[in-house]
Amino acid sequence: MKAINxxxxxxxxxxxxxxxxxxxxxxxxxxxxxIANDKQCAFQLVAKDADTEKVLxxxxxxxxxSMNYVWEKHGLLSRTRVVWSVIVWNQDGIEESSDSAVFExxxxxxxxxxxxxxxxxxxxxxxxxxxxxxxxEFVAKKTVKKARLYATACGVYKVVLNQRRLxxxxxxxxxxxxxxxxxxxxxxxxxxxxxxxxxxxxxDGWYLGKLGFLNVSHRFGTQRKLLLQLEIxxxxxxxxxxxxxxxxxxxxxGPIRYADLKDGEVYDSNMIPSYRENATLTKHDIWPTAxxxxxxxxxxxxxxxxxxxxxxxxxxxxxxNMAGYIAFKIRGKKGQVITLRMGECLDHxxxxxxxxxxxxxxxxAKQEIIFTCSGKEDEFxxxxxxxxxxxxLVEGLEEVNPNDFEAIAxxxxxxxxxxxxxxxxxxxxxxxxxxWSLKSNFVDIPTDCPQREKSGWDxxxxxxxxxxxYITDTAAFFRKWLVDVKDCQRDDGRVxxxxxxxxxxxxxxxxxxSAGWADAAVIIPYTLWKLYGDDRFIYENxxxxxxxxEYVIHACxxxxxxxxxxxxxxxxxxAPHYVEKSExxxxxxxxxxHWGEWLEPDIDSIKEMNLPKPEIATAYTHxxxxxxxxxxxxxxxxxxxxxxxDFSKKTKEAYNxxxxxxxxxKAPRQSPLVRALALGxxxxxxxxxxxxxxxxNVIQRNYTVxxxxxxTPYVLHVLTKFGxxxxxxxxMENEQAPGWLAMVDGGATTIWEKYRMxxxxxxxxxxxxxxxSPGAMCSFLFDTVCGIHxxxxxxxxxxxxxGGTLKNASCVYESPYGVVKCSWKLENGKYYYDISIPENTxxxxxxxxx
Numbered sequence: 001m002k003a004i005n006x007x008x009x010x011x012x013x014x015x016x017x018x019x020x021x022x023x024x025x026x027x028x029x030x031x032x033x034x035i036a037n038d039k040q041c042a043f044q045l046v047a048k049d050a051d052t053e054k055v056l057x058x059x060x061x062x063x064x065x066s067m068n069y070v071w072e073k074h075g076l077l078s079r080t081r082v083v084w085s086v087i088v089w090n091q092d093g094i095e096e097s098s099d100s101a102v103f104e105x106x107x108x109x110x111x112x113x114x115x116x117x118x119x120x121x122x123x124x125x126x127x128x129x130x131x132x133x134x135x136x137e138f139v140a141k142k143t144v145k146k147a148r149l150y151a152t153a154c155g156v157y158k159v160v161l162n163q164r165r166l167x168x169x170x171x172x173x174x175x176x177x178x179x180x181x182x183x184x185x186x187x188x189x190x191x192x193x194x195x196x197x198x199x200x201x202x203x204d205g206w207y208l209g210k211l212g213f214l215n216v217s218h219r220f221g222t223q224r225k226l227l228l229q230l231e232i233x234x235x236x237x238x239x240x241x242x243x244x245x246x247x248x249x250x251x252x253x254g255p256i257r258y259a260d261l262k263d264g265e266v267y268d269s270n271m272i273p274s275y276r277e278n279a280t281l282t283k284h285d286i287w288p289t290a291x292x293x294x295x296x297x298x299x300x301x302x303x304x305x306x307x308x309x310x311x312x313x314x315x316x317x318x319x320x321n322m323a324g325y326i327a328f329k330i331r332g333k334k335g336q337v338i339t340l341r342m343g344e345c346l347d348h349x350x351x352x353x354x355x356x357x358x359x360x361x362x363x364x365a366k367q368e369i370i371f372t373c374s375g376k377e378d379e380f381x382x383x384x385x386x387x388x389x390x391x392x393l394v395e396g397l398e399e400v401n402p403n404d405f406e407a408i409a410x411x412x413x414x415x416x417x418x419x420x421x422x423x424x425x426x427x428x429x430x431x432x433x434x435x436w437s438l439k440s441n442f443v444d445i446p447t448d449c450p451q452r453e454k455s456g457w458d459x460x461x462x463x464x465x466x467x468x469x470y471i472t473d474t475a476a477f478f479r480k481w482l483v484d485v486k487d488c489q490r491d492d493g494r495v496x497x498x499x500x501x502x503x504x505x506x507x508x509x510x511x512x513x514s515a516g517w518a519d520a521a522v523i524i525p526y527t528l529w530k531l532y533g534d535d536r537f538i539y540e541n542x543x544x545x546x547x548x549x550e551y552v553i554h555a556c557x558x559x560x561x562x563x564x565x566x567x568x569x570x571x572x573x574x575a576p577h578y579v580e581k582s583e584x585x586x587x588x589x590x591x592x593x594h595w596g597e598w599l600e601p602d603i604d605s606i607k608e609m610n611l612p613k614p615e616i617a618t619a620y621t622h623x624x625x626x627x628x629x630x631x632x633x634x635x636x637x638x639x640x641x642x643x644x645x646d647f648s649k650k651t652k653e654a655y656n657x658x659x660x661x662x663x664x665x666k667a668p669r670q671s672p673l674v675r676a677l678a679l680g681x682x683x684x685x686x687x688x689x690x691x692x693x694x695x696x697n698v699i700q701r702n703y704t705v706x707x708x709x710x711x712t713p714y715v716l717h718v719l720t721k722f723g724x725x726x727x728x729x730x731x732m733e734n735e736q737a738p739g740w741l742a743m744v745d746g747g748a749t750t751i752w753e754k755y756r757m758x759x760x761x762x763x764x765x766x767x768x769x770x771x772x773s774p775g776a777m778c779s780f781l782f783d784t785v786c787g788i789h790x791x792x793x794x795x796x797x798x799x800x801x802x803g804g805t806l807k808n809a810s811c812v813y814e815s816p817y818g819v820v821k822c823s824w825k826l827e828n829g830k831y832y833y834d835i836s837i838p839e840n841t842x843x844x845x846x847x848x849x850x
Contacts, residue, residue: 001038001094001839003067003086004029005818006101010475010532011294016106016150016185018290022071023534026086026098027818028839038090040065040840047071047084050102056082061089065794065840067817068533078108079148079231106185106290107150107229113287115150115229115243118279120250125222131256131384132202132224133273135249137195138242142234144192152183152288154225156205156261158383161191161198168295169410170386172288173444174206174456176487176500177220183227183288184295192232198242202226203259203384210262210365212455212502213358217260219504225282249275259384261454262365264342269374270334293480294413296444298324302407304392306400309350313393314400318407321390321750321770323440323450325382326369328405330397334375338396342367342389344451344769345757351393354764355757356451364452386410388440388451388770390749411439414472417814420781423807424733426744427781430751433743434775437751438464438471441772445481445500449753449768455498456484459517459595460773463713465527467779468772470788470813475532478524479540485521486544493551495521495544497595511609513551514594515617516710521548522624526631532816533793538631545628546640552621553647555591562590562612577612584654587647589617597671597708599754601738605708615659615672616710622651623679655681663689670697670706670715677722678714691722698727703734705755713776720784720801729804732780740777751775786811786822791844793817798835799846800824810834817841826850 003026006012009019024045028038043064047057057071076082081104087097107113120132132155151159152172159166172182202224203209210217230242254273258266304316316326321344332338344355358364367387371380389407394400420431441447446461446468447454461481468474481499488496495518497511512518525541528534565574579588594613598605625648632641655676659665663686665672673694676682682690697706698719707715719728735741738755746758753771758764782788786809787800794817802809802824810823818838825832831850837843 001028001040001088001090002096003027003043003088003098006084006086006098008101008103010473010479013101014103015187016104016148016183016290018106018108020073021536022074022103023068023536024071024084024086025068025816027067027816029818038839040067040088041091042089043069044087045069045084046087047082050081050083057084067794067840076105078105078112080105104185106183110287113227113229114241115227116245117225117227117282117284118244118246118248118250119223119225119282120252120277120280123222123224125218128204128208128217128258128260130252131254131259132226133251133254133275134200134202134226134244134279135273135275136198136242136247138198139195140192140232140240141194142236142238144189144232145235146233147187147189147192147231149186149188149228149230150183151186151200151226151228152181153202153205153227154181154207154221154223154284155202156207156384157203157226158201159186159198159228160200161188162193162196164191168297169383170205170296170444172291173293173296174500176484177207177286179286179487180483181284181286181288182291184291188230198230200226200228201254201256201383203256205261205384206500209260212498213364213453214503215262215364216503219502223282225284227284227288244279246278246281248279250277250279251275256384261385262367262451264366264368264370264385264387265382266370267380268372269378269380270372292483293444293477296410297413298408298410299439300409302409304402304405304407306402307349310348311350313351314397315346315351316392316394316400316402316405318390318392319749320436321388321440321748322407322409322436323386323388323443323770324408324410325386326392326405326407327379327381329377329379330373330404331377332373332375332397334373336373336396338371338373338394340369340371341393341395342387343391343393344389345764346391347763351391352764354766355769357766358452359766367451386443386450388449388768409439410443412442412444412477414439414442414477417472418470418782418812420778420786420809420811422785422809424805426735426741427733429744430740430775431778431781433748433750434467434772434778435471436749437770437772437775438468440750440770442468442472442477445484446478448773449771451770452768453502455502456481456500457498457517458485458495458520459514459598459709460771462517462520462523463709463776464772465524466713467776469527469531470779470782473814475528475534478528479537482524482541482544486541489521489544489547492554493547493549494518495548510593511595513555513592515589515613515620517595518548519620519624521545522628526627529631531790535635538635542635545631549625549628549644552589552624556589556621556651557586558591559585574612577614579614579658582657584650584657587618587650587654588614588658589621590614592617597710600669600671600708601704601706601755603708615655615667616675618651618655618659619675619679619681622648622655622681625651626680652681656683660686664693665690668693668697670694670701671708671711673697674707674711674715674718677718678711688722691718691724695719695724695727698731702736703727703730703739704736705731705738705740709773712774713779716777716780717784725801725803729806732777733804740774781809782811782813785809786824787846788813788820788822790815790817794841796820796837796841796843797846798822798837798843800833801848802826802831
């Protein structure tokens with residue numbers, strides 16, 4: 001048996017890392033020496049300095065079946081390049097070594113940086129400026145052995161070395177810039193010549209560009225800045241460093257006249273950078289640390305079809321809604337202006353920007369390219385924005401050749417490791433739509449949508465994590481984002497709506513600490529810990545979870561605002577939503593405003609937004625306290641764990657006192673029924689009654705969805721858990737809105753924010769057509785339809801539950817412990833199953849009989 005998929009901190013051959021603790025992982029595939037069901041009985045991990053071959057780590061032979069090893073306090077120095085491999089022994093004592101993997105340490109301290117921050121002319125908050133262009137020419141007179149370039153910016157940057165662009169787009173990504181900034185590391189050894197030209201462009205990005213729903217610009221500053229350090233090691237043992245400083249040339253007269261993440265780019269191909277001035281030295285309070293996440297990269301390319309609208313407009317249809325941008329080659333007259341406007345939908349065959357709007361009057365994202373031709377053949381490739389689109393309206397060209405244009409999907413470098421297929425093609429399409437919405441919204445952070453806001457909403461991320469983790473490896477991606485969440489946490493422990501922040505004083509600041517949404521601070525670390533078996537998700541996020549716990553307990557006890565409101569003129573509006581005084585009142589979360597279910601069908605979420613939601617808030621208080629207690633017991637914080645455990649029990653008692661009556665939920669909508677069952681709020685005697693009521697509710701709704709964002713991930717699971725399999729499948733396969741497959745019938749190629757995105761006259765509605773939250777139901781396809789669950793280290797529970805109209809179903813899941821496959825088919829009234837698990841794992845398999 002041979003170890004494969006060697007990773008360090010969930011990344012393959014990472015370049016430039018600075019983690020104090022290194023987690024090595026691997027899994028297995030068959031080899032010539034393996035037999036069926038091989039088991040790892042021992043391993044030996046050896047790590048060597050790649051330059052000197054000095055052994056840095058040798059675990060010796062460790063008797064263990066674990067496919068991970070943590071090197072704590074490794075003591076490695078900056079720039080150390082490490083080659084490592086794993087030797088394993090199976091149950092017969094046969095040993096085999098893996099292929100080698102590598103990782104390289106970055107610059108671990110401020111003292112490693114000799115580069116200086118540079119900028120251009122002083123910029124005013126009152127206007128937006130063309131992109132900064134920096135240039136450095138230098139000579140490398142000796143033979144180069146190794147060269148590394150370390151770079152970051154306040155803004156987003158592009159590096160071109162000797163006319164070759166370095167990989168990645170929109171670097172360094174987004175952070176809470178007042179707290180943190182990341183740098184990237186590039187291997188440029190093969191790009192260096194004797195005479196070299198280094199060009200760097202810096203645009204506004206998340207640092208100065210428009211952010212969030214309110215389109216606030218200059219959120220983190222007014223001045224774009226660049227920090228770059230190129231270290232060249234020669235074969236004779238000497239070393240040279242090219243640092244960003246005031247010897248770099250600078251200008252703002254290049255072709256990119258305006259660039260904004262949401263609005264797009266204005267490009268004049270007649271303008272060539274002059275580099276007539278020198279850069280200016282500047283300072284930045286935050287010193288960068290190594291990037292924790294995968295780079296944002298270009299991925300799929302699409303060639304469009306040309307549509308001509310009834311009014312004669314020329315529209316490019318790329319066939320797939322996505323996040324990305326459009327590149328093109330065209331020849332126009334000198335000075336001719338061509339405009340491309342990107343959008344998600346058509347309105348009766350005409351281009352529409354409806355889904356890009358805040359309301360009927362205000363646009364949230366322009367998403368346009370304004371291009372001025374040179375008179376020669378021009379090529380355009382966006383650098384400093386991305387958009388959410390399927391269509392593009394082309395203006396200013398008499399003849400449009402669709403082959404001159406291509407759309408490029410842009411998202412973080414995530415491998416798609418899961419797949420699902422069944423006999424219902426519409427369900428297959430819904431799954432593909434979910435994958436595309438994941439891709440579109442995993443752009444350095446988990447965003448809500450790739451057009452209007454591009455914001456890291458905690459509620460969306462929380463509900464989608466389980467589904468996302470079947471589709472891709474989420475560990476490094478969410479580990480980075482949880483740092484953003486910690487950086488945005490309030491002093492009182494409240495968790496922000498959006499991380500990184502989009503406004504200095506966050507939009508709907510009173511909604512920060514919203515139950516079910518802010519509980520992402522506990523639910524996400526818990527989910528990742530259980531899936532990956534890595535307790536770092538607990539330790540690294542302890543302060544985040546502790547702060548949230550303290551805030552929630554205080555919020556439950558504090559009734560000052562409630563008393564104030566009940567004495568105010570708005571008491572009639574609010575009073576019905578508060579609970580009556582009792583011994584349980586102090587365990588009811590009544591303070592603050594909460595997003596709640598959000599977009600629950602038949603409920604006006606905007607109208608309800610500012611009303612108290614004690615039922616939802618108390619339910620999630622119980623659930624988060626329960627999860628947090630389990631994590632705290634695990635890491636040995638017994639006293640605090642017991643506090644959480646006790647508070648969880650008392651909130652459950654309070655919930656039942658106020659919100660359950662005679663074994664029934666007092667508000668018998670689909671969402672509270674699902675929530676009470678999914679979050680474990682009911683007594684054993686009431687569970688059956690509420691499950692029966694949920695089943696009846698779904699049937700009465702003619703198998704349409706009645707849940708909003710929070711409860712959607714649970715509804716199919718709880719129906720199945722309590723024996724209503726037929727109802728669950730009918731709800732899943734229903735094609736009537738509100739329903740998942742109604743989106744497919746509506747022509748969706750991604751997941752819609754709302755189940756209905758067109759009105760009765762077939763005009764598009766305001767809202768996002770690329771919003772993964774409703775796609776959270778897809779975890780059901782993996783863990784129930786095909787029945788795959790990770791249940792501890794190296795162990796699975798596989799319990800497929802067939803149903804509905806499906807004649808067959810299959811899925812592939814590349815788990816942290818290797819590839820798991822499960823498929824089934826119905827033939828001649830019997831179910832036939834095909835299940836495989838990785839080497840060195842076990843599974844409990846339960847099969848349904850027809």
